Structures are given as C-alpha cells and as structure tokens.
Amino acid sequence: MPAFKTVHLCHKSCIFAPTLLQLLWQFRTTRACLYWCFLDNREIIEKMDPLFRLATIHDLAQLSVLNKQLREDEKIDNKMTDEEITQRMEFFITGQVYKVHVLENQEKEIIGYCVLDITRNPYYLRQLFVKSIFRNNGYGKLLLEKVMAEYRLKEIDLEVIQWNESAIRFYEHVGFKRRYIGMRLTTV
Ligand SMILES: CC(C)(COP(=O)(O)OP(=O)(O)OC[C@H]1O[C@@H](n2cnc3c(N)ncnc32)[C@H](O)[C@@H]1OP(=O)(O)O)[C@@H](O)C(=O)NCCC(=O)NCCS
Numbered sequence: 417m418p419a420f421k422t423v424h425l426c427h428k429s430c431i432f433a434p435t436l437l438q439l440l441w442q443f444r445t446t447r448a449c450l451y452w453c454f455l456d457n458r459e460i461i462e463k464m465d466p467l468f469r470l471a472t473i474h475d476l477a478q479l480s481v482l483n484k485q486l487r488e489d490e491k492i493d494n495k496m497t498d499e500e501i502t503q504r505m506e507f508f509i510t511g512q513v514y515k516v517h518v519l520e521n522q523e524k525e526i527i528g529y530c531v532l533d534i535t536r537n538p539y540y541l542r543q544l545f546v547k548s549i550f551r552n553n554g555y556g557k558l559l560l561e562k563v564m565a566e567y568r569l570k571e572i573d574l575e576v577i578q579w580n581e582s583a584i585r586f587y588e589h590v591g592f593k594r595r596y597i598g599m600r601l602t603t604v
Contacts, residue, residue, distance in 0.1 A: 466527055466555065468562040471509050471516035478526045479516065480505045486545040490580045514542070517563060519555055528555045532563055538571040544583075557590050 471479060480502040487496070496504070508514040513535050519528040528546035532539055541563070546555045564572065575598060576583050588594075 466519040466521050466558075468517060468519055468559070468566075471518050471529065473506070473509055475516075475518060475526060476502065476506055476509060479509070479518070479529055482526065482529055482545055482547065483543065485547070486543055489545075489548075490577050490583065492577060508542075517559065517566070519546075519559055519562075528559055530559050530563060532567075534567070536573070538573050539567060539569055541572055541574040544574070556586060560590060 480498070483501050483505055484498065487501070505516075508531050509516050513533055515532045515534055517530055517532065518526045521527050526547075527550045528544075530544040531542040533542055541560075544556060544559060546559070560572075563569070573595075574587070574592070575596070576587060578598075
C-alpha cells in the first residue's frame with residue numbers, strides 16, 4: 417500500500433507539472449505587477465533609462481552643486497569657493513577644451529555627469545560623478561560607456577586622488593589599470 421501511494425503521487429506530479437509551472441509563472445508575474453504598482457515614482461524612475469546628453473549653460477547651477485558634492489566625496493584638499501567652482505564649471509561647459517555630459521532622469525534631474533578633455537590623447541576624464549542616492553545602479557559605468565561610444569574611444573585616461581579608495585575600486589572594477597604615479601611638492 418505505501419508503495420502504491422508513492423507511485424500514485426509521482427504520477428500525479430508528472431501530470432500536474434506544467435500546471436505547477438504555470439502557477440509559479442503567474443505568481444512571478446503578479447509579484448512583478450504588485451512591485452511596480454506600489455513603488456514610489458523615484459524608484460520607478462531609477463529603473464528607467466536616463467537621458468545621456470551634452471550639458472548646456474542651463475545646467476550650470478545643478479552641475480556646480482554636483483561638483484561641490486564630488487569634491488566633498490573625494491575629500492579634495494585644494495580649497496575652492498562656490499563662486500570659483502561655478503566659474504570653472506562654466507568654463508568646462510562653454511569652452512572648446514572640455515565636453516560635459518550628463519545623465520538626466522525623467523524629472524529633469526541630473527543624476528550624474530562627467531567632464532571630458534578632448535584635447536588630450538587619449539581623451540582625459542576629469543570628473544565622473546553619480547549622485548549618492550543613485551549610486552550602485554550602473555549609472556557610473558553607463559556614463560563611461562556612453563562617453564566611450566559617443567567619441568568612439570578605445571582608450572581613456574584619468575587621474576584619481578590617492579585616498580579616494582572607493583573610486584579607485586570602481587575604476588579598477590570597470591577595467592582601468594594603474595599607469596602613472598602623480599607626485600606633488602608643496603613648500604610653505
Ligand atoms: C565612482 C562612482 C561614479 C561610481 O558610480 P556608480 O553609479 O555608483 O557605479 P556603478 O553602479 O555604475 O558600478 C558599476 C560597477 O562597479 C562596481 N562598483 C561601484 N562602486 C564600487 C566600489 N566603490 N568598489 C568596487 N566596485 C564598485 C559595481 O558593483 C558595478 O559592478 P558590476 O558592473 O559588476 O555590477 C560613484 O560612486 C561616485 O560618484 N563617487 C563619488 C565621486 C567620485 O569619487 N568620483 C571619482 C572622481 S575621480
């Protein structure tokens with residue numbers, strides 16, 4: 417009798433296997449729908465493809481704030497006033513040496529940017545920044561990939577401050593190799 421029961425059950429599960437799979441699939445789809453329905457806007461936008469575009473002078477105010485955040489994140493030791501940061505950013509955006517690219521979400525919020533020196537060979541990435549709440553969503557890598565594709569680059573250089581270990585780990589993770597040692601002599 418127990419042997420019969422086992423065979424019976426196995427037989428049953430074979431018959432119902434496709435139905436079980438369908439149920440599981442339905443559960444997955446329902447869960448995905450619920451997930452999307454109950455997320456707030458910001459989270460939904462984060463899942464969307466942001467727009468990659470050149471910065472214009474209208475982005476100056478936003479980009480100056482982001483540059484200030486970048487400087488805080490990398491704990492840079494050369495002091496600049498807010499005005500100097502804005503003036504330099506204006507020069508990056510409007511001059512002939514640099515191209516500033518941004519990633520913008522559907523709320524027209526710049527979620528990341530980078531500054532590219534197109535006069536150097538190879539092109540030189542001067543700043544790469546993703547707003548802290550948007551990090552670890554692939555946007556830093558996306559910015560880099562978009563820039564490489566936009567200018568059909570096979571190589572790109574950058575410098576990163578020695579103590580910015582998190583950025584160094586990111587750059588190495590996406591494929592950069594250490595190449596130079598930068599040094600500075602400061603006299604008082
Ligand atoms: C560095 C920075 C731009 C990375 O942007 P991000 O959007 O968070 O990075 P991504 O989500 O695109 O990460 C891409 C990959 O790198 C990995 N990664 C990201 N940050 C990492 C870190 N600190 N250490 C190791 N790996 C890291 C991710 O896990 C991801 O891996 P995967 O592709 O295998 O999944 C962002 O952290 C930042 O703005 N930092 C502050 C500004 C700064 O210091 N910029 C450098 C100035 S030189």
